[in-house]
Amino acid sequence: MTTVERSPYRVIGTRPIRHDGLDKVTGRARYANDVNIPGHLTARLLRSPHTHARILSIDTSRAEALAGVHAVVTAADMPELSALLREQTEGSLVNLGLLSRNLLAREKAMYRGHAVAAVAADNASIADAALALIDIKYEVLPPILDALEAMKPGAPIVIDELRTNVNSTFRGGGLRAPDEEASHSNVATTFTMEIGDIANGFELADIILERDYHTSAAHQGYIEPQSATAFWSSDGLLTIWTSTQGPFAIRDQTALMLKLPAGQVKVIPAEIGGGFGAKLNVTIEPIVARLSQKCGKPVKMTISRTEVFESMGPASPAYVHLKMGVTNEGRITAADARLIFEAGAVPGSPVAGAANCMYTPYEIPNARVEGIDVVVNKPKTLSYRAPGAPSGAFAVEQMIDEFCEQLSMDPIEFRLKNAAQPGSRRVNGVANANMDFEKTLDVARATEHWQSPLNGEYRGRGVAAGFWGNATGPASSIAGLLPGGRFAYIEGSADIGGTRTTSAMQFAEAMGILAEDVRPSVADTDSIGFTSNTGGSSVTFKQGWAAFEAAKDMTSKLTERAARMWKVEPDRVAYEFGAVTSLDDPAKKLTIAEIAARQNGTGGPIIAHATVVPGGVAGGFAVHIVDVEVDPETGKVDVLRYTAVQDAGTAIHPGYVEGQMQGAVAQGVGWALNEEYVYDKDGRMENASFLDYRMPTSLDLPLIDAVIVESPNPGHPFGVRGVGEAAFVPPLAAVANAVSHALGVRMLSLPMNPRRLLEVLTEMAST
Amino acid sequence: MPVVFVPAILRALIFVDRVDVDCATVGEIIDELEGRFPGVAAILVVDDDMAPGIAVSINDQVSQMGLMEPVPVDAEVHFLPAISGG
Numbered sequence: 019m020t021t022v023e024r025s026p027y028r029v030i031g032t033r034p035i036r037h038d039g040l041d042k043v044t045g046r047a048r049y050a051n052d053v054n055i056p057g058h059l060t061a062r063l064l065r066s067p068h069t070h071a072r073i074l075s076i077d078t079s080r081a082e083a084l085a086g087v088h089a090v091v092t093a094a095d096m097p098e099l100s101a102l103l104r105e106q107t108e109g110s111l112v113n114l115g116l117l118s119r120n121l122l123a124r125e126k127a128m129y130r131g132h133a134v135a136a137v138a139a140d141n142a143s144i145a146d147a148a149l150a151l152i153d154i155k156y157e158v159l160p161p162i163l164d165a166l167e168a169m170k171p172g173a174p175i176v177i178d179e180l181r182t183n184v185n186s187t188f189r190g191g192g193l194r195a196p197d198e199e200a201s202h203s204n205v206a207t208t209f210t211m212e213i214g215d216i217a218n219g220f221e222l223a224d225i226i227l228e229r230d231y232h233t234s235a236a237h238q239g240y241i242e243p244q245s246a247t248a249f250w251s252s253d254g255l256l257t258i259w260t261s262t263q264g265p266f267a268i269r270d271q272t273a274l275m276l277k278l279p280a281g282q283v284k285v286i287p288a289e290i291g292g293g294f295g296a297k298l299n300v301t302i303e304p305i306v307a308r309l310s311q312k313c314g315k316p317v318k319m320t321i322s323r324t325e326v327f328e329s330m331g332p333a334s335p336a337y338v339h340l341k342m343g344v345t346n347e348g349r350i351t352a353a354d355a356r357l358i359f360e361a362g363a364v365p366g367s368p369v370a371g372a373a374n375c376m377y378t379p380y381e382i383p384n385a386r387v388e389g390i391d392v393v394v395n396k397p398k399t400l401s402y403r404a405p406g407a408p409s410g411a412f413a414v415e416q417m418i419d420e421f422c423e424q425l426s427m428d429p430i431e432f433r434l435k436n437a438a439q440p441g442s443r444r445v446n447g448v449a450n451a452n453m454d455f456e457k458t459l460d461v462a463r464a465t466e467h468w469q470s471p472l473n474g475e476y477r478g479r480g481v482a483a484g485f486w487g488n489a490t491g492p493a494s495s496i497a498g499l500l501p502g503g504r505f506a507y508i509e510g511s512a513d514i515g516g517t518r519t520t521s522a523m524q525f526a527e528a529m530g531i532l533a534e535d536v537r538p539s540v541a542d543t544d545s546i547g548f549t550s551n552t553g554g555s556s557v558t559f560k561q562g563w564a565a566f567e568a569a570k571d572m573t574s575k576l577t578e579r580a581a582r583m584w585k586v587e588p589d590r591v592a593y594e595f596g597a598v599t600s601l602d603d604p605a606k607k608l609t610i611a612e613i614a615a616r617q618n619g620t621g622g623p624i625i626a627h628a629t630v631v632p633g634g635v636a637g638g639f640a641v642h643i644v645d646v647e648v649d650p651e652t653g654k655v656d657v658l659r660y661t662a663v664q665d666a667g668t669a670i671h672p673g674y675v676e677g678q679m680q681g682a683v684a685q686g687v688g689w690a691l692n693e694e695y696v697y698d699k700d701g702r703m704e705n706a707s708f709l710d711y712r713m714p715t716s717l718d719l720p721l722i723d724a725v726i727v728e729s730p731n732p733g734h735p736f737g738v739r740g741v742g743e744a745a746f747v748p749p750l751a752a753v754a755n756a757v758s759h760a761l762g763v764r765m766l767s768l769p770m771n772p773r774r775l776l777e778v779l780t781e782m783a784s785t
Numbered sequence: 786m787p788v789v790f791v792p793a794i795l796r797a798l799i800f801v802d803r804v805d806v807d808c809a810t811v812g813e814i815i816d817e818l819e820g821r822f823p824g825v826a827a828i829l830v831v832d833d834d835m836a837p838g839i840a841v842s843i844n845d846q847v848s849q850m851g852l853m854e855p856v857p858v859d860a861e862v863h864f865l866p867a868i869s870g871g
Contacts, residue, residue, distance in 0.1 A: 106837050185793040188838030189866070208867065238871075278853045295871025339803055364856025370866035401871035448863050451845040489870050490849060631849040733846075743870060 029526045030736055033673045034533040036519045039253060042289070043675045050245035050261040051320045058247060059088055061309055061319035063302075064135040064152050065307040065329065066127030069701030070174065070395045071156035073123060073134065077498065080151035081137060086144035088313035090152070091136045093124040093127050095308055096594050097277045103181050103192025114189030116177075116364045118275050120398050127156065128176060128363035129395050130701045131328030138317045148363055161395040165360040166337060168204040168394050170344040176204050176393040178364055183207045191391065206365030207391040211373055211445045213324070213399040218762025219352025219384025223343025227420055228265040231413040232767040233750065234694035235332040235360070238402045239685060239713050241540040242291025244330060245320035248307040252581050258303050263293040263512050265549035268303050269543045275304040276311075286542040287512045290452050294514075294685075295401030295440075296330060298551050327706035332695055333402035334359045334367040336409035344421050350734045352384040353377055355413065359391055359406065362398040367391045368405030374411030375747065376487040377445050379455050379639060380436045385445040395701055401553070403682065404486045405742035408689070408750045410770070415482035415751030429481050429755075430463045430641075446718050455639045458665045462641040467661040476648045477658070480755030484747025487637045488740035489554025494547030495564040497525065497572050499624040500537070503596075503611030505529070505572070507538045510549025515742060517557040520670040521574075524562040524736055528569030530595035531610070547629045555740025558670055559731075560632055566735045569627035575624050577784060580608050583620055634733020638744035640664040642683070642752040648760045650779055653772035655757060657718070662748075667739030676724035679745040683722045686713040686749020692771045724763065788861045789814060797831075797863070798822045806862075811841050812863060814850030829864065840867040 026030045038735035041047040078090040100106075101115025102751065119125070123134045135152050139145035160174045167173055181194035182201040182387045220226060248259040255277065262268050265285040273280040302319050310317040321329075337358040343351045355376065359367035369389040379386050414737055422429045437455045441667040444450065462468060462481070472479045498506040507525050518538035526533045550556070573593040580598035583586040590601050598613070600606035617624050645658040663680045669675040692712050705711045730737025763778050786807045791799045801823045804854040809812040819826040829836055834851050842863040850855040856862060 106831075130842065185796075186838065188836070189869070190837065212793075295869075298869070298871075369867050374866070374868055390860065403870055403871040405869060405871045417814075446841055446863065446865055447792075448845050448865070449861060486870075487868065489868075490847070492849075554868075633849060635844045635846065 020681045027527055028530070029094050029523050029533050030537050030668060030670050030704055031672065033671060034519065034523065036516055037522060038518060046686065047289045047741055049242060049291055050247070050259055052324060053114070053247045053259040053288060055247060055249055057284055057317035058316035058318045059138040059140060059313065059387055060142045060145050061136055061306055061317050061759065062142065062149055063133040063321070063325070064149040066123065066130060066132045066134050068127055068156055068158050069130045069161035069542055070159040070176070071127045072159060072374045073125065073127060074155040074157055076462065077153040078135060079541060080153065083146065084151060087137060087148045088142040088315060089138040090148070091305060091312060092134065093122045095312065096122060096275065096304065099275065101193045102195050103183060103723045105623060106190060106192055113192045113365065114274055114414060116190065116192065117299065120364045121300065123481045126142045129397050131325065131397065132363070133329065135165060136305045136309055138313055159370040162204065163396065163697055163701055165335070165358050165392040165394060168392050169576060173204060176395055176467060177204060180204070180206060180393065185209050189366045195679065204393045205390060206361060206393055208389065209370070210386065210388045212386040213443050213445055214384030216352055216354055216384050216386050218588055220343045220346065221350040224346040225421060225424055226341065226343040228341040229413070229417060229766060230337065231416065233409040233412050234338045234768045236689040236693045237327065237332045237711060238294035238296040238400070238401065239717040240292030240294055240296060240523050243321050243323060243326045244297070244301045245420055246303045246306045247318040247568040248303065248310040249316035250314070251313055254282060256307055257286065258283065258307060259286045259288055260303055261290045261297060262287055263290065263514055263553050264295045265512055265543050266548050267298060267551055267671065268300055270775050271300040272304045272307055275300065276307060276619055284542055284544045287540055290512060290514050292514070294403050295405060295553060298401060300554050301330060306727035320657045322413040323708060324706045327711065329397050331362050331397040331399040334361065334399040334407070336360070336372065338409060338413040340413040340417055341415050342425050346425065348421070348432050348663065349426050350382050353382050355387045357387060357389045357410065359395070360399060361391050361393050362396045363393060364398040365391055365393060368401060371404065371406030372410035374446055374487065375407040375485050376414045379433070379483050381438045381442045386443050391432055403685070403746040407484060407486055407747045411482065411484045411544065411747045412750040412754065415748065419755045419758070430468070433483055434459050452636045452731070454665045457729055458639045458641050458663055458727050461725060462643060462663040465643065465661050465663065467643050467659060467723065472645050474647065476650055476760050477645065478759030479643065479645050479758060480752045481643050482751035482755055483639065483746040485637055485639050486555065486742060486747055488559065490560045490632055490635045491550030492630045492631045493549045493560040493564040495521070495561065495568045495627065497568045497626045498644050499610070499614050501614055502538060502611060503536045503614045507536045507565070508541045508546060509538065510541060510546040511551040511557045511561045511562065513540055516554050516674045517552070517561060520558045520674060521565045525565040525569050526658065528566050529572065555742045559635060559734060559738045559740055560630065562670070562736060562738050563630045563632040563734065564628045568626050571628060572626035576610065576613060576624055579617065579620060579624060580634055581615055583608065583616070589685055603701055604709045633730065636667065636733055636739050638665050638739045638741060640744045640748050642748040644752045644756045646753065648757065648758040649773060653779060655775065657687055657720055657771065659720055661723040661725060662745060663727060664741065664745055665727045665729050665739070666735035666741045667731045668728055669726050670736065670738065672726060675726050675741050678742045679724040680722040682745035683716050683749055684719055686746055687719060687753060689767060690750045690753035690770060692769050694769050786858060787814065787856045787862055789818065789862045792864045795825060806824045810852065810856060811843045811848060811862070815852065816858065822865060838867050840865045
């Protein structure tokens with residue numbers, strides 16, 4: 019069901035068949051593993067069997083001597099990059115020195131599965147045999163596997179020279195310089211944000227609650243493992259084919275890690291089988307490139323699902339200590355939170371994302387949040403849709419639910435009463451501008467789902483809200499007039515969710531033509547201007563801006579060409595809906611197809627382009643309602659009904675928006691009810707397969723009702739807001755609230771799997 | 786004139802919550818702050834660009850142009866953690 023107020027558009031808001039759909043459902047789409055350069059070698063990684071160990075020596079001579087082995091690479095073969103905090107200059111979120119040590123261990127193996135060497139061989143069997151011939155001497159060290167334990171005095175130190183960065187905004191963390199004092203700590207970064215007077219705020223409260231919450235690690239669930247092929251041409255150009263959300267990030271990071279000029283690297287993004295934030299930065303590309311450089315042959319690496327689980331990090335586990343106060347009338351007076359996020363072995367958890375979003379839907383005049391990033395001996399955690407925000411919402415939205423129970427207040431009414439208004443300040447100090455939370459709540463309240471009763475034992479209904487800020491960045495596009503009057507539309511954004519079609523639709527709308535008359539494609543990094551990552555729910559916004567500007571350029575060039583053909587001034591012709599008309603003789607018209615047929619003879623190919631760095635981003639709110647039933651004998655939770663309401667701006671392709679919302683719900687339900695990384699005491703992951711790491715399938719979920727609230731963003735020519743991440747913020751809390759109501763026991767920890775619920779049910783039965 | 790909201794990372798150098806600055810770009814603001822509170826530039830700027838991990842928000846919009854970002858006369862300027870999406 020789609021709620022629209024008015025549609026002034028001809029293309030936007032329709033549901034054309036996606037341009038990449040046929041290839042994807044027939045198996046013709048080419049993913050990174052489908053790249054087969056003649057003569058390519060197969061690469062494999064040797065991984066540490068130890069959870070924490072100093073690397074004393076690596077002897078690759080026996081492996082190199084094996085017939086069929088063409089190259090072996092360790093950290094010694096990679097340029098050493100500074101990991102000193104004060105020497106980080108590139109990128110805004112990544113410490114390249116630490117990232118390169120994560121790709122290939124240098125001084126230490128910091129988690130079980132940490133790559134320590136790489137082999138390129140004629141085939142996988144030889145590569146695997148070669149791995150067994152690499153001799154590594156380790157000094158095994160005690161591991162630390164939990165953030166709270168890692169913060170205790172005397173805990174094993176993961177990174178010896180880690181500098182605790184106090185009040186820092188640099189997520190990547192780093193090492194201390196020789197003249198700086200050692201921290202001897204696993205705390206990489208801390209910061210505090212505060213507004214108002216916390217103490218006074220709690221003085222004003224009639225009810226104060228204080229709780230500890232915990233969210234588990236969760237796999238992003240991309241079906242396609244990381245895969246990359248690298249090949250050096252004889253003139254020194256490095257070409258990389260890879261599965262990535264950010265071809266330009268891969269280009270720039272690979273160049274930095276191999277100390278190459280960025281112009282010497284070209285990245286060709288393949289079709290991508292999911293990313294969700296885990297494929298924003300380099301993972302295996304620099305290693306594959308170095309192997310190829312060493313042996314002079316193309317090299318391809320595709321990692322296994324077990325390797326994905328054991329080395330490509332999940333969403334951060336998080337501890338949230340939250341204290342909030344409300345009046346008897348249901349007004350929030352104060353909120354104070356301490357967020358402890360596990361970064362894995364390398365700093366960089368999304369604790370700041372949680373801090374920035376958790377309170378944002380509400381007007382809280384006195385608020386504080388302390389964020390702490392902690393390293394442990396596990397794979398470096400990676401982004402996962404609205405990174406950090408779901409964990410923050412898990413706490414805030416559940417505590418609000420408890421306040422509503424105590425006050426006997428409707429949970430949507432409570433949220434309406436406290437909804438942030440334009441002009442109110444967030445905890446980071448920014449004044450709210452464009453806020454449509456109330457509208458989203460109103461729509462949720464009016465749904466048939468919310469209005470209908472839920473009856474039955476062990477059944478419960480939960481509601482939760484969430485916010486994500488959305489992002490923007492540089493985006494580039496090129497449009498070319500094709501014979502027949504169609505357009506090639508080329509963009510720089512990797513397509514992980516259908517954005518080539520939404521870009522094509524926005525171009526078509528601006529041109530007044532059909533979406534089917536636009537042929538979109540994603541270019542490599544040599545063929546298009548810099549375009550920032552496909553992440554942060556930025557692409558439909560920024561690439562749509564580029565499409566709009568490219569269309570303006572194209573219509574201008576079409577009018578110029580028609581004017582030349584008619585030998586008049588350009589201001590005597592006008593373009594509209596696929597044709598150019600003479601203003602002096604309205605019967606005189608040239609269609610795009612007619613211009614296209616004569617373009618080479620009238621001045622050459624007609625090409626338009628645009629590069630934008632657009633502002634005007636607007637965040638998005640989501641409100642989710644879910645009904646569950648708990649089986650008292652097994653502890654299994656059935657999701658009976660789910661409604662996701664979201665302020666999505668203008669829905670360019672409503673089917674895509676609904677898909678983003680429904681997919682987010684599926685992922686959120688899985689995280690809430692079952693997903694976690696299970697480690698034994700030695701740091702070995704015990705459920706490193708999709709058989710044991712159980713994600714929901716279509717059989718586990720009801721049809722998800724996606725309700726789109728269209729509040730156009732005034733900062734975009736078509737009113738676009740990002741949609742992919744706001745949808746992922748509420749599900750953890752919504753399901754927890756529902757299960758809590760079903761059982762009458764508050765669920766403060768994830769996942770709420772059958773084993774844990776049976777423990778709760780057993781304890782309930784005994785009291 | 787624009788007002789800078791002082792973030793926690795600058796509190797050791799700037800002892801007030803807000804600072805009025807009569808400047809037209811982010812770069813000019815940082816130069817002004819450096820003149821009045823030495824040491825600020827070393828925290829906010831690296832190699833003639835915003836330091837890693839720091840985003841500048843003009844009112845509620847994250848700047849895309851770094852030091853060159855124009856600042857309207859009635860703007861609020863916030864230095865915030867750069868946030869990554871997924």
